[in-house]
Amino acid sequence: MPADRDTARPAAETAYDEIRRRIVAGDYEQGSPLTEAGLSTDLGVSRTPVRAALTRLAADGLVEQKSNRRIVVAEWGDSDIEEIFGLRAVLESYGAGLAAATATTAQTNDLEVLCQKMDEALAAQEPGWLAEVTALNNEFHRSVLEATGNRRLINLVASIVEIPLTHRTIGAYSVRQLENSWSEHRSITEAFRLRDGEWAASIMRSHILTGRAITQHGHEHPTAYELDPLAEDPTPQGKQKGPRR
Amino acid sequence: MPADRDTARPAAETAYDEIRRRIVAGDYEQGSPLTEAGLSTDLGVSRTPVRAALTRLAADGLVEQKSNRRIVVAEWGDSDIEEIFGLRAVLESYGAGLAAATATTAQTNDLEVLCQKMDEALAAQEPGWLAEVTALNNEFHRSVLEATGNRRLINLVASIVEIPLTHRTIGAYSVRQLENSWSEHRSITEAFRLRDGEWAASIMRSHILTGRAITQHGHEHPTAYELDPLAEDPTPQGKQKGPRR
DNA sequence: TGCGCCAAATCGGTATACAAATGATGGCGC
DNA sequence: GCGCCATCATTTGTATACCGATTTGGCGCA
Numbered sequence A, B: 001m002p003a004d005r006d007t008a009r010p011a012a013e014t015a016y017d018e019i020r021r022r023i024v025a026g027d028y029e030q031g032s033p034l035t036e037a038g039l040s041t042d043l044g045v046s047r048t049p050v051r052a053a054l055t056r057l058a059a060d061g062l063v064e065q066k067s068n069r070r071i072v073v074a075e076w077g078d079s080d081i082e083e084i085f086g087l088r089a090v091l092e093s094y095g096a097g098l099a100a101a102t103a104t105t106a107q108t109n110d111l112e113v114l115c116q117k118m119d120e121a122l123a124a125q126e127p128g129w130l131a132e133v134t135a136l137n138n139e140f141h142r143s144v145l146e147a148t149g150n151r152r153l154i155n156l157v158a159s160i161v162e163i164p165l166t167h168r169t170i171g172a173y174s175v176r177q178l179e180n181s182w183s184e185h186r187s188i189t190e191a192f193r194l195r196d197g198e199w200a201a202s203i204m205r206s207h208i209l210t211g212r213a214i215t216q217h218g219h220e221h222p223t224a225y226e227l228d229p230l231a232e233d234p235t236p237q238g239k240q241k242g243p244r245r
Numbered sequence C: 001t002g003c004g005c006c007a008a009a010t011c012g013g014t015a016t017a018c019a020a021a022t023g024a025t026g027g028c029g030c
Numbered sequence D: 001g002c003g004c005c006a007t008c009a010t011t012t013g014t015a016t017a018c019c020g021a022t023t024t025g026g027c028g029c030a
Helices: A011-025 A036-043 A047-060 A078-102 A105-124 A129-148 A151-161 A166-172 A175-193 A197-217 B011-025 B036-043 B047-060 B078-102 B105-124 B129-148 B151-161 B166-172 B175-193 B197-217
Strands: A063-065 A071-073 B063-065 B071-073
Touching: A011 A036, A011 A047, A036 A047, A047 A063, A047 B047, A078 A129, A078 A151, A078 A175, A078 A197, A078 B078, A078 B151, A105 A129, A105 A175, A129 A151, A129 A175, A151 B078, A151 B151, A175 A197, B011 B036, B011 B047, B036 B047, B047 B063, B078 B129, B078 B151, B078 B175, B078 B197, B105 B129, B105 B175, B129 B151, B129 B175, B175 B197
Parallel strands: none
Antiparallel strands: A063 A071, B063 B071
């Protein structure tokens, strides 16, 4: 246990980030109970910041409060993935349409840069490239939403997307499918350049629904392409003991 | 200060509800700072539940945390109304489409009942009818979303709609416009009966965008209909002293 | 041997005490 | 007289102690 806490950052935020990271990383079993005291000793802070963190996580939907006021890690199944992709398709296509119609040249160029980086990442395929692709993909979608300037829309999508999903999702794509995905990103960028909101929205919708199809059915017959599988998991070191009980 | 606290309900939840009510009711000036100590003494609870309440309210977007870690009541203007109606149009039409395609007869009947009650409320126009109409309207939209069974969608819309808006919105409608609004509700119900998701989605979209137009431009030339204006406020009894400062 | 009740421990909810940081105000010096 | 610095007050962040409720395990009785 580190004696020198990082006093620079608020401890409540640290606790929030750490607990969130653990949940998203899958360190905790779904439905496993989280006790404030346990997390408190685990993180080396008192129960108060842990409580604040759990409150925020509950609002995010990452933990649930059972009737007996017991807090457990949220569970989800196929229906949740269905919901998430459906909502993303609706919201992100809406956002793409808005953004494309009003985007500045600078914003469009930013998307172009991201596409460029993606191409390079694909071409190079250095160790860890899957993680980089995931990051770039998230960045692209985030940039599109940011371009709308619609803070509420951004928060809405953020509250949905941030789930132990995105990680594994990319893994379901074959390289061929990844190339197609990037091609769609390029098309969206082009729609931005033409200020064609309808086109942008349409592509974004297809893009996400394609992702849904691949995530749900693409596992069966992957063209695979086995790269170094460790690269997919950004946190390889052995984790702390799992949930209590 | 009441000595006999209602120990039955959790104090944090009470604090959340009360602070939320005050914000939505407009008791606090937009951008006015909320101090934990002040709310604590106001509500008769300690700072801890107040903190929890403020955390939740921040997640809801009803309060904002300024850079200097000062918490203020969220401010909004016309652009927020624009955002909200736009998102409602997208999300609720999506929900209506989903729900209509899968709705049970019982769910459709529930909508029918609500339409019936609306007709009666309009015909009677008893004191407080505007408040009742507001409640029925909210209930209708909530029922449609509930019929989707999409918990995430429900939460998303809830996080947007619950805003110091709905109250005043209804006031902007003329009676003629209210009748039209209910007529659209009836059409949505009919679409449910026919399991016509596309139709339902389309009506819902028009319905909400009409609401946007009335809210934004309908104030200028209202056919008015001045009823007792107090009826609009569902909490008539003199509440605790207003915001500090 | 099984069922039920009681007791003890565990955990979440609340209050409060304390520390750290930030903003304001007043005084002092130039 | 103006500006800067120091001190103080206000407020948030954190820790901890206490209380009530719920659950669990054991013991006793049928």
